[in-house]
Amino acid sequence: MAVLELTNISKHFGAIQAVNDVSLSIEAGQVVGLMGDNGAGKSTLVKMIAGNFPPSHGTMQMDGKDLVLHKPVEARQHGIEIVHQDLALCNNLTAAANVYLGRELRRGVGPFRILDYAAMYKRAGQIFAELKSETRPRDLVKQMSGGQRQAVAIARTMLSQAKIVLMDEPTAAISVRQVAEVLNLIRHLRDQGIAVVLISHRMPDVFDVADRVIVMRRGRKVADKTIASSSPEEVTGLITGAIEQV
């Protein structure tokens, strides 16, 4: 069964039609590459799933139930986690503090509750170990490499039982070695049965890690096929419009 199912989703801002009649479904444990040129409607689509704004038309369903989101926090409550392009990290805080930002663990009773540093360090360390990332929970994010920063951002999505993780350009601004690290992180998420939507401009990354590729152009979905049945050349054609639709 599909984790997330979008049916005839459209979004317009005034006269601008950003997303036009898009339907798609995402399965558990599947990595879907979402590709398209700037302004193709990828971000708008993702923001609707993330609860930033509601679609103008169409419905979203999660595990077969209707999904109506008003705020990003609600998306998180439904098990939709987002790794933002800028990662949304606070440089002045430790890795563990960043992982737990907004949902800090506390101990104590009633109003007298204090931050549970030990538990947060411990759990964050376990998550980094699961992700096979050499990231120390006590280190400040300021001092970290691009790959470690990605690991911190991804670790956030593993705190709760996420069903679907949306990743916005996770490999855009990091070194080659770190890209490999991030792709491994994505595989780890997939192996745990989490659905991953990978928004990317980088063809090699999508073909390396994704099971399926969805291409958008001018607000429409122009392709939705398995990686095995497609090729970088075809996807490039679809993105630029050299190939109309498949």
Add this chain to the structure above:
Amino acid sequence: MAVTLDQTIAQKQHTLLSRVFASQTFWVVIAVILACLFLSVATDSFATTKNLYNITRNVTFVAIVALGMTFVIITGGIDLSVGSVLCLCSMVLAVTMHAGYGIEVGIAASIATALIIGGFNGILIAYLGFPPFVVTLGMLSIARSLAMVASNNTVVFQFGPDHDKLLALGGGAWVFGIANPVLYTILLALITGFTLRWTKFGRHIFAIGGNEHAATLTGVPVRQIKVAVYMISALAAGIAGIIQTGWLGAVTTNLGNGMELQVIAATVIGGANLAGGMGTAFGAVVGAALIEVIRNSLGLLGINAFWQGTFIGSAILMAVLFDRIRNFRRND
């Protein structure tokens, strides 16, 4: 033996000692101690009970306000209105008590004034997106003007039936001969330190200063917290105002004039970063102490008081310089 992943993850990079040496606050403490030692040797009048009593008490007013300011500065904001708010709160207390009300009513009115002003600042900044600098600059002018209106620009020195209680509150020394304001400062510093380090609220304040956008995206209630920090800052100014009224035994509309600069200087010298994301309660108190020791020493050493500003200004620049040097080293 190969280092496993788990070992790497569990490794602590910094020992307690290395962290202490890396902190600006530590070096400011050293500077304060050295200055005190030097003054004890160089002058006969520094290490006297009376002078030390004076210094510790003088530190407190700046320190208490600096504690409140620390919250604001950690979020990356600034509160220029503290000096005027201190004056207005003193005046509200004085006028209320002068009109025959008890000390409890006076203090309640004063605290309420502080919270309303802080809330007003905070709402303009957090919900309407006004720059903190502009909002609090406006409030600097408004609050002092309101203090003049409330008192008709006169000096209030009679505080009604509870006159003596108020003077005891600010001027007394109830425990071991330590001036009351010092006790209040220690108590407030402990509360501030605890809040910053051990509460969710404190953690979120640092997050907002580090990356406000990230804090918003991760579900931190950024706006409410911003309102709260400006209320805390105004509250600290109000508390300092109440204590100072009791200590001075009189309120003029000139009270706390230019104090915002000393307060900001104290927080910055103590290691807070005006760009946000850094600051400690202990640092604010130590910064206030360094400023007071400089001020006091100039008097004792017979240096013209006009030089005060130069020395305090230099201390601020030194503090920021150390911060820059550490940053350069990190970027290498």
